[in-house]
Amino acid sequence: MTPLRKDAARNWDRIVTVARELVDEGTPLQLNDVARRAGLGVGTVYRHFPTTEALLETVATPCLEALADHGDQALKDDDAWRAFSSFLTRLVEAQVSDPSLAKVSATAEDVLPRTTELKQQLMATGTELLTRARTAGAVRPDLADGDLIPLMCGVAYATYVHSDSPADRLPTARRYVDTLLRGLSA
Amino acid sequence: MTPLRKDAARNWDRIVTVARELVDEGTPLQLNDVARRAGLGVGTVYRHFPTTEALLETVATPCLEALADHGDQALKDDDAWRAFSSFLTRLVEAQVSDPSLAKVSATAEDVLPRTTELKQQLMATGTELLTRARTAGAVRPDLADGDLIPLMCGVAYATYVHSDSPADRLPTARRYVDTLLRGLSA
Amino acid sequence: MTPLRKDAARNWDRIVTVARELVDEGTPLQLNDVARRAGLGVGTVYRHFPTTEALLETVATPCLEALADHGDQALKDDDAWRAFSSFLTRLVEAQVSDPSLAKVSATAEDVLPRTTELKQQLMATGTELLTRARTAGAVRPDLADGDLIPLMCGVAYATYVHSDSPADRLPTARRYVDTLLRGLSA
Amino acid sequence: MTPLRKDAARNWDRIVTVARELVDEGTPLQLNDVARRAGLGVGTVYRHFPTTEALLETVATPCLEALADHGDQALKDDDAWRAFSSFLTRLVEAQVSDPSLAKVSATAEDVLPRTTELKQQLMATGTELLTRARTAGAVRPDLADGDLIPLMCGVAYATYVHSDSPADRLPTARRYVDTLLRGLSA
DNA sequence: GATGAATGAGACTTCATTCAT
DNA sequence: GATGAATGAAGTCTCATTCAT
Numbered sequence: 001m002t003p004l005r006k007d008a009a010r011n012w013d014r015i016v017t018v019a020r021e022l023v024d025e026g027t028p029l030q031l032n033d034v035a036r037r038a039g040l041g042v043g044t045v046y047r048h049f050p051t052t053e054a055l056l057e058t059v060a061t062p063c064l065e066a067l068a069d070h071g072d073q074a075l076k077d078d079d080a081w082r083a084f085s086s087f088l089t090r091l092v093e094a095q096v097s098d099p100s101l102a103k104v105s106a107t108a109e110d111v112l113p114r115t116t117e118l119k120q121q122l123m124a125t126g127t128e129l130l131t132r133a134r135t136a137g138a139v140r141p142d143l144a145d146g147d148l149i150p151l152m153c154g155v156a157y158a159t160y161v162h163s164d165s166p167a168d169r170l171p172t173a174r175r176y177v178d179t180l181l182r183g184l185s186a
Numbered sequence: 187m188t189p190l191r192k193d194a195a196r197n198w199d200r201i202v203t204v205a206r207e208l209v210d211e212g213t214p215l216q217l218n219d220v221a222r223r224a225g226l227g228v229g230t231v232y233r234h235f236p237t238t239e240a241l242l243e244t245v246a247t248p249c250l251e252a253l254a255d256h257g258d259q260a261l262k263d264d265d266a267w268r269a270f271s272s273f274l275t276r277l278v279e280a281q282v283s284d285p286s287l288a289k290v291s292a293t294a295e296d297v298l299p300r301t302t303e304l305k306q307q308l309m310a311t312g313t314e315l316l317t318r319a320r321t322a323g324a325v326r327p328d329l330a331d332g333d334l335i336p337l338m339c340g341v342a343y344a345t346y347v348h349s350d351s352p353a354d355r356l357p358t359a360r361r362y363v364d365t366l367l368r369g370l371s372a
Numbered sequence: 373m374t375p376l377r378k379d380a381a382r383n384w385d386r387i388v389t390v391a392r393e394l395v396d397e398g399t400p401l402q403l404n405d406v407a408r409r410a411g412l413g414v415g416t417v418y419r420h421f422p423t424t425e426a427l428l429e430t431v432a433t434p435c436l437e438a439l440a441d442h443g444d445q446a447l448k449d450d451d452a453w454r455a456f457s458s459f460l461t462r463l464v465e466a467q468v469s470d471p472s473l474a475k476v477s478a479t480a481e482d483v484l485p486r487t488t489e490l491k492q493q494l495m496a497t498g499t500e501l502l503t504r505a506r507t508a509g510a511v512r513p514d515l516a517d518g519d520l521i522p523l524m525c526g527v528a529y530a531t532y533v534h535s536d537s538p539a540d541r542l543p544t545a546r547r548y549v550d551t552l553l554r555g556l557s558a
Numbered sequence: 559m560t561p562l563r564k565d566a567a568r569n570w571d572r573i574v575t576v577a578r579e580l581v582d583e584g585t586p587l588q589l590n591d592v593a594r595r596a597g598l599g600v601g602t603v604y605r606h607f608p609t610t611e612a613l614l615e616t617v618a619t620p621c622l623e624a625l626a627d628h629g630d631q632a633l634k635d636d637d638a639w640r641a642f643s644s645f646l647t648r649l650v651e652a653q654v655s656d657p658s659l660a661k662v663s664a665t666a667e668d669v670l671p672r673t674t675e676l677k678q679q680l681m682a683t684g685t686e687l688l689t690r691a692r693t694a695g696a697v698r699p700d701l702a703d704g705d706l707i708p709l710m711c712g713v714a715y716a717t718y719v720h721s722d723s724p725a726d727r728l729p730t731a732r733r734y735v736d737t738l739l740r741g742l743s744a
Numbered sequence: 745g746a747t748g749a750a751t752g753a754g755a756c757t758t759c760a761t762t763c764a765t
Numbered sequence: 766g767a768t769g770a771a772t773g774a775a776g777t778c779t780c781a782t783t784c785a786t
Contacts, residue, residue: 005786008749032776041751046778048749106347140368142361150348151362158340161292162332175328176337182326183369194766218759227768232761380745404780413747418782478719512740514733522720523734530712533664534704547700548709554698555741563765566770590755599772604757606770747786757777765768 012048014038019059023100029056053107057115060100064118067094071125081138081185084129088152089177091122095156096173102160106153123149140186155180198234200224205245209286212352215242239293243301246286250304253280257311267324267371270315274338275363277308281342282359288346292339309335326372341366384420386410391431395472398538401428425479429487432472436490439466443497453510453557456501460524461549463494467528468545474532478525495521512558527552570606572596577617581658587614611665615673618658622676625652629683639696639743642687646710647735649680653714654731660718664711681707698744713738 018038022029029052035045049055070090077083095102110116126148133139159173204224208215215238221228235241256276263269281288296302312334319325345359390410394401401424407414421427442462449455467474482488498520505511531545576596580587587610593603607613628648635641653660668674684706691697717731 005747005749007785011750030776031778035752042778043752043780044750140365143365147348147362150344151365153347154340154342154344154362156340157343158336161339162336164294175333176340179326179329179337179369180366181369183365183367197767216759217761221769228761229763229769230767233766238760383746402780403782407748414782415748415784416746419745424781480722512737515737518720519734522716523737525719526712526714526716526734528712529715530708533711534708548705548712551698551701551709551741552738553741555737555739563768563770565764569771588755589757593773600757601759601773602771747784749783749785751781751783753780755777755779758775760772760774762770762772763768764770 008048011038011040011044014040015045015048015055016058019055020100023056023059023098026099031055051111053111056100057104057110057112060098060104061112061114061118063094063098063101064104064115064122067091068118068121068125071122071129074129075125080129080132080136084133084139085181087126087129088148088181089174091126091152092155092159092173092177093170095152096159096169097166102153102156105149105156137186139184143184151180194234197224197226197230200226201231201234201241202244205241206286209242209245209284212285217241237297239297242286243290243296243298246284246290247298247300247304249280249284249287250290250301250308253277254304254307254311257308257315260315261311266315266318266322270319270325271367273312273315274334274367275360277312277338278341278345278359278363279356281338282345282355283352288339288342291335291342323372325370329370337366380420383410383412383416386412387417387420387427388430391427392472395428395431395470398471403427423483425483428472429476429482429484432470432476433484433486433490435466435470435473436476436487436494439463440490440493440497443494443501446501447497452501452504452508456505456511457553459498459501460520460553461546463498463524464527464531464545464549465542467524468531468541469538474525474528477521477528509558511556515556523552566606569596569598569602572598573603573606573613574616577613578658581614581617581656584657589613609669611669614658615662615668615670618656618662619670619672619676621652621656621659622662622673622680625649626676626679626683629680629687632687633683638687638690638694642691642697643735643739645684645687646706646739647732649684649710650713650717650731650735651728653710654717654727655724660711660714663707663714695744697742701742709738 015034015038018034019029022034022037027033031045031049031052032042034055035042038045045055049058067090071087074083074087077086095105104110104115104119110119123145127145130139130143130145130148134141134143155173155176158176159169162172163169201220201224204220205215208220208223213219217231217235217238218228220241221231224231231241235244253276257273260269260273263272281291290296290301290305296305309331313331316325316329316331316334320327320329341359341362344362345355348358349355387406387410390406391401394406394409399405403417403421403424404414406427407417410417417427421430439462443459446455446459449458467477476482476487476491482491495517499517502511502515502517502520506513506515527545527548530548531541534544535541573592573596576592577587580592580595585591589603589607589610590600592613593600596603603613607616625648629645632641632645635644653663662668662673662677668677681703685703688697688701688703688706692699692701713731713734716734717727720730721727
């Protein structure tokens with residue numbers, strides 16, 4: 001509600017920046033670690049983020065927002081199949097290039113309301129796109145709404161298992177999504 | 187190479203049995219834990235299995251062997267597509283019902299030669315079945331040998347993300363494999 | 373000495389009110405805690421009460437004053453024994469129903485002059501009542517002035533050890549005081 | 559059951575010895591602290607004593623045993639009042655000279671079975687002695703079995719509140735017990 | 745004066761691994 | 766070979782107090 005004080009906001013930023021770096025490095029988030037790297041007291045980090053999950057979700061939030069935006073675009077597309085497939089592709093690409101997203105997506109329970117909100121919005125978008133595609137006869141009828149997220153996580157995981165280096169991931173992910181989409185199409 | 191002394195062999199068995207129980211419970215393997223439950227000293231466990239991975243792979247070995255056997259059966263099947271698809275299905279079912287298999291499959295580096303051997307055999311079988319299916323025109327040409335394992339792991343992971351309870355897993359896994367197989371078919 | 377500014381006075385009141393609530397709940401006083409509940413900054417609380425003890429003594433003060441008043445009444449009673457015993461009974465009842473009083477009573481060093489003053493007044497009253505009772509031959513001669521407070525604290529503590537719930541305390545406390553008084557009577 | 563290995567037994571002793579020193583100093587027991595002073599790893603201390611309470615009770619055990627022994631002696635005394643009063647006196651003296659005993663006595667829940675056993679034995683002895691004294695008409699009829707422990711704790715606490723230095727405690731304790739006993743006598 | 749973010753020492757606990765017995 | 770006690774680094778988290786805003 002109340003905006004953060006200037007110095008607190010600076011620390012908040014530092015923490016999130018450092019956490020993002022760690023996530024990108026593939027290092028598991030540890031609040032002590034974050035504090036040390038950010039040059040702050042542990043207590044400061046705990047004040048802003050009482051748990052690792054809270055920090056991780058905060059780090060993931062901008063990416064979730066970007067995905068939600070893309071979802072809004074997709075909803076404007078008249079071609080049901082194109083909209084659906086581009087949305088799923090985007091979802092996988094994001095997970096594959098951002099470990100925080102992969103974890104947050106695979107976890108049922110969120111700690112931040114904002115995370116829940118965004119995930120619900122993404123679910124709603126996915127459901128709507130799926131319904132349209134199904135109605136258009138473009139998608140197999142036995143695919144349930146609840147399958148979307150797991151399948152996306154699965155594809156991301158397959159990519160992760162396949163690739164040695166992060167750099168190789170994107171093309172692999174695209175091939176896998178395409179394969180999946182073929183499997184989903186009617 | 188030299189066969190184990192009788193008591194050592196008994197201990198080995200106990201350890202592996204207990205480890206299998208823990209794996210089935212979903213409890214993360216801890217060598218101390220295993221020792222306590224097996225009524226043995228930690229040192230004994232460490233003597234037999236210097237790392238958690240060694241024990242985990244040992245636990246997984248019989249399952250890998252069963253899969254290899256199934257692979258041999260599949261190689262005798264004249265119907266290339268049926269052979270291929272039943273093999274992949276079996277692979278996923280195994281991972282989904284056995285956490286040790288899921289971990290061992292997803293890990294590139296093995297610590298036991300036997301594990302490497304079995305994984306290579308499975309790879310070889312998969313490759314052969316894939317080649318046959320491709321030759322028979324049943325499978326898309328752009329699916330590489332190296333994609334098989336990652337995709338199986340991906341499907342298993344998707345199942346894991348989807349299902350609340352272990353009991354629900356098998357039907358979900360089958361649906362997902364079927365979807366994938368549709369995507370792989372030509 | 374200079375009266376507090378009106379807003380400062382309001383904060384002081386809030387703090388003491390909240391602290392009293394915490395004490396009554398049995399929650400150990402923490403200045404941060406008090407600040408949060410009072411909707412004030414920690415700094416404000418620290419300005420008014422530099423230590424937990426200062427706040428605790430402030431919370432206890434009105435009760436000490438009430439006890440001092442009762443002491444004044446007792447001094448007017450002609451029956452030396454009745455005056456003495458009712459005073460001690462009141463002392464115990466107060467401690468038993470108010471944790472702040474129990475702590476302040478059991479502590480030798482005070483941080484607030486007002487606390488010291490009140491405790492001295494109570495001591496003086498107790499001493500006077502004891503002297504009168506002793507003179508009247510109602511009390512054993514070997515009971516020293518300095519024994520009064522410790523014995524009262526002891527009875528309160530015995531009550532605390534005995535009773536499961538705060539509700540049971542008063543009758544137990546009365547039984548114990550009566551027993552002690554019998555022991556003190558000549 | 560199985561006796562400790564020699565080195566383990568030595569460490570156990572060290573730990574208990576150090577803990578006894580700390581208790582006697584009045585320092586609150588902290589497992590880390592104990593480890594450092596004993597020149598042992600924290601883990602070692604935790605292996606032997608999973609909680610502070612377990613260590614404290616272990617430290618108190620020999621004293622409880624000595625009290626139980628004294629209780630057995632008291633039961634052989636034909637003079638019901640003398641037996642009763644000497645038992646209570648001894649109980650208080652022990653608490654007053656040993657902080658571990660004071661804490662263990664005042665706590666309802668024990669963590670070691672041995673502690674519970676000894677406390678129950680002491681209770682049984684106290685109850686028996688009380689019954690005899692009551693039957694002999696030496697004790698007021700309204701004193702319940704459950705009052706014995708709280709009253710002893712109360713007297714010990716009163717002594718603690720009264721005395722500045724540990725050295726002064728014993729005579730004070732005796733005076734207070736005597737007073738209490740007068741109050742209890744018929 | 746008031747605020748509350750920041751601090752960081754320090755308490756607690758776990759666990760993979762070693763090594764004396 | 767078997768044992769299991771010992772280790773202690775490393776992680777978690779709390780809270781009394783300070784001080785910049």
